[in-house]
Amino acid sequence: MTDKDSNILEQTRLEKLHRLRGAGIEPYPARSQVTHSTTSAMDQFLALENGTETGAEVEKAIVTLAGRLRSMRPMGKISFAHLEDGYGRLQIFLRVNDIGQEQMDLFSHELDLGDFIQVTGYIFRTKTGEATLYVQSFILLAKSILPLPPAKDEVVDGEIVRHATLTDPEVRYRQRYADLAVNPDTRRIFQLRAETVRALRRFLDQRDFIEVETPILQPIYGGAAARPFVTHHNQLKQDLFLRISFELYLKRLLVGGFERVYEIGRDFRNEGVSFKHNPEFTQLEYYQAYADYLKIMEQTEQMVAFVAQEVLGTTLVKFDGHEIELAPPWKRVEMRQGILDATGIDIHLHRDAASLKQALEARGIKHNPNATRGKLIDGLLSEYLEPTFIQPTFVYNYPRDISPLAKSMPGDPQTVERFEGYIGGMELCNAFTELNDPLDQEARFLEMGREYAADDEESNPLDEDYLRAMSYGMPPNGGFGMGVDRLVMLLAGVHSIREVILFPHLRNRDEA
RNA sequence: GGGCGAGUAGCUCAAUGGCAGAGCAGUGGCCUUUUAAGCCAUUUGUUGAGAGUUCGAUCCUCUCCUCGCUCACCA
CATH class of the missing domain: 3.30.930.10 (Bira Bifunctional Protein; Domain 2)
Structure with a gap:
């Protein structure tokens, strides 16, 4: 790749990586302590929520999950983002009051879309009702240097509408990992x-x-x-x-x-x-x-x-x-009958290749002159019958x-x-x-x-x-x-x- | 292998034979319930590669590369 070192986006991310290392933060730690997936954490939350009668406090079950940052919405002293793991997505919420200015700056300035992080906290509902992880602490698990193809989506009437998404077949096939990473389909x-x-x-x-x-x-x-x-x-x-x-x-x-x-x-x-x-x-x-x-x-x-x-x-x-x-x-189609119906040729009346070729020529059906009887028949099958078998x-x-x-x-x-x-x-x-x-x-x-x-x-x-x-x-x-x-x-x-x-x-x- | 179409910023796409643009992403700033967050500012180009025509080519011509569609091949 010739643009490897000229790409400013990669350079920016590499600089972030070096800054992290300089601050004593390992961008690729060997271990994580995941307790839940997005779906198991959500299931637990829903069970707690449903088990609680009106007025009662939903118990704050602490969970630790890990995944890839798929969207970030930093808003100064708070920040929203979506985390995606192998099971699904969950919104996370960070507040400077809870994690401190240093962590807040780290999140907003040194992390990028595509980074893997581990988050610990409890699930609550935002004003709009979306179940969201209230983050008490987070660590970086793996820094992403190369930006994934952007794949933004929104939910309209329950339907996921994707906006910018990776569609180029060449990139999708050659870099299937990127295709898989951004295209749930x-x-x-x-x-x-x-x-x-x-x-x-x-x-x-x-x-x-x-x-x-x-x-x-x-x-x-x-x-x-x-x-x-x-x-x-x-x-x-x-x-x-x-x-x-x-x-x-x-x-x-x-x-x-x-x-x-x-x-x-x-x-x-x-x-x-x-x-x-x-x-x-x-x-x-x-x-x-x-x-x-x-x-x-x-x-x-x-x-x-x-x-x-x-x-x-x-x-x-x-x-x-x-x-x-x-x-x-x-549906069952006997080959002789199927070809007879489609072309008017009864292969039983043409017992050798020469005879069958004559019949084909009489009807102006093109064929390979060197083909055997079987190959001629197979050609008729592919040409006249196969496309009709929906x-x-x-x-x-x-x-x-x-x-x-x-x-x-x-x-x-x-x-x-x-x-x-x-x-x-x-x-x-x-x-x-x-x-x-x-x-x-x-x-x-x-x-x-x-x-x-x-x-x-x-x-x-x-x-x-x-x-x-x-x-x-x-x-x-x-x-x-x-x-x-x-x-x-x-x-x-x-x-x-x-x-x-x-x-x-x-x-x-x-x-x- | 043949035919047709496509290739422009990291991504999705505009544009014109005469200084190559937008949105998103990025960067800086503001922002304590956002969700395609928003607002202000700002960076980014071998226009797939090479050759030709031209005063001048991203545009026209040719060759090549890659992808898609299609045809051929595929008892």
Whole structure:
């Protein structure tokens, strides 16, 4: 930062800091003696207040709290300020009669917005009725050198109206600490995120799933079609990939005898960035022995509705200008029928890529000439169906060649038992009846190797160890994967994945 | 990677081919129930970076950087 030493605001604060040190006051003491939070102090005060009949004196319960100075209104011989801690805000009140001129000057002249202080006193009500801490003593806990972005707010008819506030997305993402410090809405999103993850765990734990952790650094990546990040182990002289999914490891555990496993963790995909894509994102995957995709479909509706109810207290969410009802049952669209309705093309009448391309060309639908049949169908899904799925919708029965890990439908080898869940025009989850036939699985891997060009980085290397595991015998099972970030977007009602990731990936900033 | 938009004081934003402004924040003063406290005074700029056109560029042109939106990519 070039303006570091030229910024007069920082210089002023540094001078204050040096003056404090010179006066024997440590601006960063190691210890504090907090007895209450803003809310617990307030709760205690309200209880005392309510327990007191008219005419009786409210007992002056002495509390010590700590927090950050968020506003200051010095008025000569008295001073008001607001203190904010991790729970909320409380107004504090200082009077020269009680704390003395020296402390009063210290408060008015040497403290700044953003400083952490500890205050001791009792709560009373001001003329305007605001419960306020009457300060008997205070100490500085941490001096703030860099001024926080100002974020003033006032209360109008019970609504908080914010005036100057930090809105620049770049600063908000790069300096998330500052965003969190001044924007309560940002803090709320990440509290909601934590509650969402807890609720997901609760849902699965109640159903006898066990949570496991599988490798992030993998010698062979797989389980999804995505370009990986590559890294290197120096000592072992071995290239490693950051995982693009958990799938192949989790299903090895079914071979090992666990019947219900899940993992919540980070996936890494070396692909484009957008409002719904971050290079690293949080994924939930679970696998359940003796379940099929229809069972998983039902469970998905229940899980999402459960989480919404736990986190928001309702299954009705607002997203992107829409009211979305998450309670079951969700709409179900069979893929063939959905595409037929939307485009007039019956994919069952076009059993190979060439035939399907002809049909697309006849209707003037643009497409990638090198795509497989499955990719063409997937393109139709993304183009014509996905944006229309605002209310929760399952699309089911997918083409086999884009689903190498899913089991074919009885009597229709070109179609697999797979579904994806869409909400708000966004893919939320993906699940299928897992393929557990090692011979079929090997054939699929080889088939994929033929259909994808050799230089197509999405074509996964053949995972022979996975085939060996399956050869020992894998119970029939249903598997499920969901983007946790997207679920949080939905519940928080925000349109960008960056709003639900604390430190989203941004381009390098050249600080030359 | 392509297209569109944006970048001006610490923050939020004005302005004009001719001395770059306001509010807030800061600093000094007044103020014993304020709360976007108020009043008086006052400080703050490589106008994102670089180059070009021009007597003169924050403004026009080009290149670059960053952010946002969007398209492509993303079984």
